[in-house]
Amino acid sequence: MDFDYSPAEEAFRQEIRAFLKANLPPKEQRGPEFLKKWLQKVRVKGWVGFSWPKEFGGGGGGIVEQAILREEMALAKAPPLGTSFMGLAWVGPGIIQYGTEEQKRRFIPDILDSKVIWCTGYSEPNHGSDLAKIQCKAVREGDEYVVNGQKIWTSGAPWSQWIILLTRTEINTESKHKGITCLLVPMNSPGLEVKPIENMAGDRHFAEVFFKDVRVPVADRLGDEGDGWKVTVSALANERSSIGEVTQMFEKLDSLKGLVQSTHRNGQPAAKDPAVRKRLATFEMKIAAMKYNGLRYLTKQIRGEPLTSETSVNKLHRASLEIEMDDFAVALTGQSGLQLRGSDSAVDRGSWAKSSLSWPNVVIGGGTPNIQRNIIAERILHLPKD
Amino acid sequence: MNFGFSEEQEMLRDQVRRFMQEDLGLPQVKALTKASTGFDPALWQKAASLGWLGLTIPEKFGGLGLSWVDLTVLLEEAGRGLSPLPFVSHALTIEAILAVCGKAQKEMWLSAMAQGQAICTTALYDEPNWIHPDAITLKGVRESGGVRINGSKHFVSDACAADYFMVAIRIEKQLAMVAVGKEQVSVKAQPQMDATKPSGSVTFNNVLIDDSMVFKLSRKQLDFLTNCGAVAVTAEAVGAAEAAHKLTVNYANQRVQFDNLIGKYQGVKHRLADMYVDIESFKSLLYYAAWAVNQSPAELPRAISLAKGYAADAFAQIGIDVVGLHGAIGFTAEYDAQLYLKRSKWVRPAFGDSDFHLQRVATLGGV
Numbered sequence: 089m090d091f092d093y094s095p096a097e098e099a100f101r102q103e104i105r106a107f108l109k110a111n112l113p114p115k116e117q118r119g120p121e122f123l124k125k126w127l128q129k130v131r132v133k134g135w136v137g138f139s140w141p142k143e144f145g146g147g148g149g150g151i152v153e154q155a156i157l158r159e160e161m162a163l164a165k166a167p168p169l170g171t172s173f174m175g176l177a178w179v180g181p182g183i184i185q186y187g188t189e190e191q192k193r194r195f196i197p198d199i200l201d202s203k204v205i206w207c208t209g210y211s212e213p214n215h216g217s218d219l220a221k222i223q224c225k226a227v228r229e230g231d232e233y234v235v236n237g238q239k240i241w242t243s244g245a246p247w248s249q250w251i252i253l254l255t256r257t258e259i260n261t262e263s264k265h266k267g268i269t270c271l272l273v274p275m276n277s278p279g280l281e282v283k284p285i286e287n288m289a290g291d292r293h294f295a296e297v298f299f300k301d302v303r304v305p306v307a308d309r310l311g312d313e314g315d316g317w318k319v320t321v322s323a324l325a326n327e328r329s330s331i332g333e334v335t336q337m338f339e340k341l342d343s344l345k346g347l348v349q350s351t352h353r354n355g356q357p358a359a360k361d362p363a364v365r366k367r368l369a370t371f372e373m374k375i376a377a378m379k380y381n382g383l384r385y386l387t388k389q390i391r392g393e394p395l396t397s398e399t400s401v402n403k404l405h406r407a408s409l410e411i412e413m414d415d416f417a418v419a420l421t422g423q424s425g426l427q428l429r430g431s432d433s434a435v436d437r438g439s440w441a442k443s444s445l446s447w448p449n450v451v452i453g454g455g456t457p458n459i460q461r462n463i464i465a466e467r468i469l470h471l472p473k474d
Numbered sequence: 475m476n477f478g479f480s481e482e483q484e485m486l487r488d489q490v491r492r493f494m495q496e497d498l499g500l501p502q503v504k505a506l507t508k509a510s511t512g513f514d515p516a517l518w519q520k521a522a523s524l525g526w527l528g529l530t531i532p533e534k535f536g537g538l539g540l541s542w543v544d545l546t547v548l549l550e551e552a553g554r555g556l557s558p559l560p561f562v563s564h565a566l567t568i569e570a571i572l573a574v575c576g577k578a579q580k581e582m583w584l585s586a587m588a589q590g591q592a593i594c595t596t597a598l599y600d601e602p603n604w605i606h607p608d609a610i611t612l613k614g615v616r617e618s619g620g621v622r623i624n625g626s627k628h629f630v631s632d633a634c635a636a637d638y639f640m641v642a643i644r645i646e647k648q649l650a651m652v653a654v655g656k657e658q659v660s661v662k663a664q665p666q667m668d669a670t671k672p673s674g675s676v677t678f679n680n681v682l683i684d685d686s687m688v689f690k691l692s693r694k695q696l697d698f699l700t701n702c703g704a705v706a707v708t709a710e711a712v713g714a715a716e717a718a719h720k721l722t723v724n725y726a727n728q729r730v731q732f733d734n735l736i737g738k739y740q741g742v743k744h745r746l747a748d749m750y751v752d753i754e755s756f757k758s759l760l761y762y763a764a765w766a767v768n769q770s771p772a773e774l775p776r777a778i779s780l781a782k783g784y785a786a787d788a789f790a791q792i793g794i795d796v797v798g799l800h801g802a803i804g805f806t807a808e809y810d811a812q813l814y815l816k817r818s819k820w821v822r823p824a825f826g827d828s829d830f831h832l833q834r835v836a837t838l839g840g841v
């Protein structure tokens with residue numbers, strides 16, 4: 089057991105720090121051109137698509153370096169390395185694994201260069217957790233598919249150029265996982281319509297997406313017909329290490345620590361209240377558990393041992409922390425905790441209030457806690473399926 | 475970056491696991507704990523001959539000179555089988571001797587301990603649930619040639635099996651440790667709910683301890699020993715919690731009600747998934763703390779408080795729920811679920827409960 093990094097890994101960390109020092113000005117000093125330049129610079133470094141093979145323009149980096157990169161970027165509160173979160177997280181890896189040569193040449197560079205934003209069309213009004221039951225239909229006509237149906241909760245749909253779409257090409261298959269086909273579709277296709285949905289925090293990130301006789305060339309199918317489940321599930325299983333998230337959560341904890349010093353309760357700083365202190369320590373305990381769980385799983389990956397579904401462990405911690413930490417801040421500060429940005433009584437410019445209304449992004453968006461529990465129970469503990 | 479065990483450590487784990495299955499399975503544990511001391515000299519000798527009693531003793535004092543990470547492997551597996559053998563007391567006494575004694579005593583005592591010839595335990599606090607220097611109240615009075623003690627130490631782990639005791643006392647305002655043999659004191663069993671953790675009181679009846687057996691105990695040393703104790707009982711708790719969890723997962727995969735395995739019902743399977751989350755998590759925290767004992771002592775207080783703060787309450791709830799998820803069979807004396815519940819209750823206050831540890835986390839974190 090050791091927590092040391094090799095000289096090469098340490099050198100890489102120093103390289104990142106030096107880069108950040110030179111290229112990441114404080115938030116106030118970032119001009120309108122900053123983001124564009126930033127994206128170019130990290131691209132030149134090979135840090136976008138860090139673990140993707142070099143032949144497709146990726147960085148060809150290892151797992152430990154990737155963890156270091158995420159940690160340093162999070163510590164520096166750096167902007168993302170690309171504008172297409174989903175393109176980098178699973179569309180790109182999916183195309184690298186299952187795409188044709190032509191698709192790789194066509195799509196990968198644009199993802200890496202932040203030229204194209206992707207969204208994900210999996211969920212439907214009647215099929216969320218039970219995703220494999222999707223009904224959005226694609227019927228083959230010559231060298232095209234004709235798509236009819238609806239997607240919902242599609243994050244970023246209003247400003248995306250492409251969507252990775254799960255469709256059903258065969259009904260009444262013996263298993264619901266069969267007969268699903270994955271298509272890559274431009275958002276400006278005729279017959280495709282986007283209707284944004286406002287969420288409880290007032291944001292309009294996600295949308296309904298309607299398909300009416302949308303024609304998609306067969307050449308834009310990802311993987312084989314009927315193999316869409318495998319294609320998307322394995323791309324989703326491209327699990328990210330939680331190290332970057334952990335860093336952000338430690339920072340949020342620091343903000344909470346500041347808040348309990350400046351907030352008074354019963355005439356004294358809330359930080360003196362043993363119940364408040366214990367609550368903060370409980371958050372710290374869970375974040376630290378995520379950190380050390382993550383390092384154990386990282387070690388397994390380095391050793392080439394298979395990970396089953398251990399990442400669900402950290403997802404469950406993340407979900408409960410995501411709800412509880414903001415909620416704690418809001419509850420602690422009473423009426424002022426409810427004030428939104430714009431109110432002269434708002435705490436921290438309403439940021440706690442706002443984020444206390446945003447937890448579903450994390451808690452529901454990536455598979456609900458009950459589904460994570462099912463995954464642990466069924467895949468790790470081998471208990472019967474629902 | 476390597477947060478995992480080495481091949482040698484995995485071999486040690488297999489060896490201890492085999493011992494716990496073949497020599498000290500739960501039927502033997504139950505039989506042994508019905509006997510007065512819960513101790514078996516033959517098994518202790520076997521542990522010595524396998525080198526386990528010298529894991530953390532430096533080579534120059536007759537041990538293997540390994541670390542608390544290696545010890546954690548032993549304790550985790552001992553805990554998995556609810557071993558009543560005094561591994562924790564032994565490990566803690568090694569640290570106490572290393573911390574406070576002189577070279578001569580280390581040479582003499584540690585090699586005897588490594589060989590299983592001296593069974594030792596350490597008694598720190600007098601208060602039942604207070605971790606603080608002031609919670610050491612047993613008084614010693616200096617007189618020429620030594621320190622005189624009148625009074626008792628309670629809740630001393632493995633007191634009835636021990637040949638020698640390291641006992642924390644207070645001499646006026648100073649803390650000290652005294653080393654005594656069993657013939658100098660009177661020991662009385664104090665039955666408590668977890669029979670696999672036998673304990674007793676140690677009474678000093680106007681005993682004069684020779685100056686050569688009185689050692690200074692600094693606050694820092696006391697903290698370190700407390701932290702080590704917490705690492706040790708939490709390491710055992712990891713193994714015990716995993717065993718309790720496995721027992722219950724297996725049961726949920728066998729027991730049928732309403733035409734289904736009960737493991738199909740989410741009231742059962744989700745609780746089992748949540749237990750898995752908790753055990754994985756305090757295990758990761760505990761491994762880090764065990765590493766810190768030797769490699770990063772400055773980080774040890776926070777590291778062990780995170781681990782024990784988590785494990786103390788999470789394991790206690792697991793103990794209750796493994797009984798509950800079994801239904802009535804779990805309530806029976808014959809079935810094993812109850813043994814884990816009792817261990818979880820024993821672990822909770824040992825070397826600090828969650829209140830102690832989490833308040834410390836807050837303080838160390840600047841709150």
Ligand SMILES: Cc1cc2nc3c(=O)[nH]c(=O)nc-3n(C[C@H](O)[C@H](O)[C@H](O)COP(=O)(O)OP(=O)(O)OC[C@H]3O[C@@H](n4cnc5c(N)ncnc54)[C@H](O)[C@@H]3O)c2cc1C
Pocket residue numbers: 207208209210211212213214215216217218240241242243244294448449450452453454455456457458459462474740
């Ligand atoms: C902010 C946000 C962004 C999203 N972005 C996208 C996106 O970009 N693309 C996309 O395709 N989807 C997206 N989603 C959809 C998301 O994947 C689904 O919301 C999620 O999978 C849950 O599906 P559902 O909302 O239909 O809820 P349901 O599946 O109907 O679940 C309702 C409730 O029932 C519970 N439940 C369901 N099944 C079980 C079971 N077997 N056992 C126990 N409890 C169960 C759930 O836990 C939940 O509490 C997003 C969602 C959110 C909130």
